[in-house]
Amino acid sequence: MTTLTTTNGTTGTGPAQHTDTLGRAIRLGISRIGYELKVYARQGDSVFFTFLFPILMLSIFAVAFSGMGNLGAAPDGTGGISWAAYYLPGMIAAGMLLSGVQNLGVDIATEKGDGTLKRLGGSPLPVISYFIGKIGMVFLSAIVQAGLILLVARVGFNVELPTDPNKWLLFAWVFLLGVITSCVLGIALSALPRSGKSATAVVIPIVLLLQFISGVYLQFTMLPEWLQNFASVFPLKWMAQGMRAVFLPESFATLEQGGTWNLPWVAIIMGVWFVVGLLLTRMTFRWIRKDT
Amino acid sequence: MTNSDSVVSVTDLRKNYGGVTGLDGVTFDIRRGETFALLGPNGAGKSTTIEILEGYRDRTSGDASVLGIDPQRGGIDWKARIGIVLQSTGESGNVTVQEQLTHFAGYYPNPRDINEVIDAVGLREKAKTRIGKLSGGQRRRVDVALGIIGRPELLFLDEPTTGFDPEARRQFWTLIDGLKADGTSILLTTHYLDEAAHLADRAAVINGGRIVDMGTISEIGGAEARVPVVRWNDGSTKREQRTHEPAALVAHLRTDLGGEPDGLEVIRPSLEDIYLNLVGASRADALTTEAALA
Numbered sequence: 001m002t003t004l005t006t007t008n009g010t011t012g013t014g015p016a017q018h019t020d021t022l023g024r025a026i027r028l029g030i031s032r033i034g035y036e037l038k039v040y041a042r043q044g045d046s047v048f049f050t051f052l053f054p055i056l057m058l059s060i061f062a063v064a065f066s067g068m069g070n071l072g073a074a075p076d077g078t079g080g081i082s083w084a085a086y087y088l089p090g091m092i093a094a095g096m097l098l099s100g101v102q103n104l105g106v107d108i109a110t111e112k113g114d115g116t117l118k119r120l121g122g123s124p125l126p127v128i129s130y131f132i133g134k135i136g137m138v139f140l141s142a143i144v145q146a147g148l149i150l151l152v153a154r155v156g157f158n159v160e161l162p163t164d165p166n167k168w169l170l171f172a173w174v175f176l177l178g179v180i181t182s183c184v185l186g187i188a189l190s191a192l193p194r195s196g197k198s199a200t201a202v203v204i205p206i207v208l209l210l211q212f213i214s215g216v217y218l219q220f221t222m223l224p225e226w227l228q229n230f231a232s233v234f235p236l237k238w239m240a241q242g243m244r245a246v247f248l249p250e251s252f253a254t255l256e257q258g259g260t261w262n263l264p265w266v267a268i269i270m271g272v273w274f275v276v277g278l279l280l281t282r283m284t285f286r287w288i289r290k291d292t
Numbered sequence: 293m294t295n296s297d298s299v300v301s302v303t304d305l306r307k308n309y310g311g312v313t314g315l316d317g318v319t320f321d322i323r324r325g326e327t328f329a330l331l332g333p334n335g336a337g338k339s340t341t342i343e344i345l346e347g348y349r350d351r352t353s354g355d356a357s358v359l360g361i362d363p364q365r366g367g368i369d370w371k372a373r374i375g376i377v378l379q380s381t382g383e384s385g386n387v388t389v390q391e392q393l394t395h396f397a398g399y400y401p402n403p404r405d406i407n408e409v410i411d412a413v414g415l416r417e418k419a420k421t422r423i424g425k426l427s428g429g430q431r432r433r434v435d436v437a438l439g440i441i442g443r444p445e446l447l448f449l450d451e452p453t454t455g456f457d458p459e460a461r462r463q464f465w466t467l468i469d470g471l472k473a474d475g476t477s478i479l480l481t482t483h484y485l486d487e488a489a490h491l492a493d494r495a496a497v498i499n500g501g502r503i504v505d506m507g508t509i510s511e512i513g514g515a516e517a518r519v520p521v522v523r524w525n526d527g528s529t530k531r532e533q534r535t536h537e538p539a540a541l542v543a544h545l546r547t548d549l550g551g552e553p554d555g556l557e558v559i560r561p562s563l564e565d566i567y568l569n570l571v572g573a574s575r576a577d578a579l580t581t582e583a584a585l586a
Contacts, residue, residue: 038391111383114383122346123371123396123442124372124399124442125399
């Protein structure tokens, strides 16, 4: 070790010169996005379980059911869509949920447990910058993930993608609202595990259960009605429904509850969960648990 | 607020956890540019005190002021003026030393030069190594580097050299000497008495949530505690006597015994002896009080 030089030192000159401005918070938030992405990409397990998982599941389902003919085909075997095409919207919805809820729920609970948040809480990093970093990281990884799922579906399984710009507009708002809702719910959920070590044990079962009852792995209309109603309380069912409206033919709308895509409710339920997540985050998030 | 020259001012600080008393009326000041050590056994209240001053814990009662601000209400600007080295943390460490320091430097209005700090903590060869791959002592140096990157006016060091080998500890002392020369005020907690003796201008010994003594390192325990002790064996019994004139006592013994006293020692109490006496005495007091109350 060498000693530190005293050049350009302003030690002991009273209050710091900068002020706590929104501009500074946003600038630091953007620098957090790069930092978070770097840390995320270097964590092998979370990349696998949140980033690559839906791609893997799409491939498994597409291959497993490939011998069963098309869904919704005419009696003579023509028409309908492949199983890969049928599973595509569900996997995109699952990716949105995993990138937000599972990734942030586990990540922030772990950071709470291992002292990362305590260190940040003692530094002049605004809380809002921390959230900008997390949410930015989720958005960028979710966009790349959705792109990869679409690429694998198109190139690997020859799924026809929509050409109507209105469908892509629909995709954009369902995706944006879905991912931001997942983010705030993930942050809120991170308050639940009592330690960093228990984070995956608390978060993953919730996320997995939702995927099974929300029409991601199992055809939603196969489920008993009471379970459909129960699943309809949670946002994933509506994310998946919104994505089905983007990627499935119009004729499939009749398979939905009520026989329509019901897009207004897709927006309303996700919007309500976004507000709930935001309020829970506001109430529960602390840099550290004081006095434990 | 007592004194505009104080960077830390604490008056009758108390902290209860449930029904348990963690701090029982702690009062001290740290002057600007001073290095102040809090000494005490585990559970004495060192970390509770330092965490209240860092803004991590709320006090039950009493007054606290850090750089003129109540740490319970310290905002972003206040945090930019302090540096915190926590007790060891277990962060995943997926970034390199250089990446971590560069990122944290961005939080501060007037950070130190990153390369200078890396050199100062002796991690030049490890600058491009991920923090998770460093040894415990090296990670601790990263903690110290992060504590000083923002050029703090006041640095909190909570047991900074736990797990260091003797050489690393010496190097760390050199680093702290440099910070002191730079005018940084420092609040240090440590188990190592030699560390406090080397680094601190003043120290307080805390035990059972109370300060049992405070002063410069040469004053701690009082003059009486530094009186040399002469020990010898009188037949099978061990004898000892405190005296300001040990040579005279030894000469006297030699005459009395008619020869060389058996097992003769002349001991000047070290800081450690004085400290152990202080902590032991305050424990005995506490036991007596408890017995009286029972």
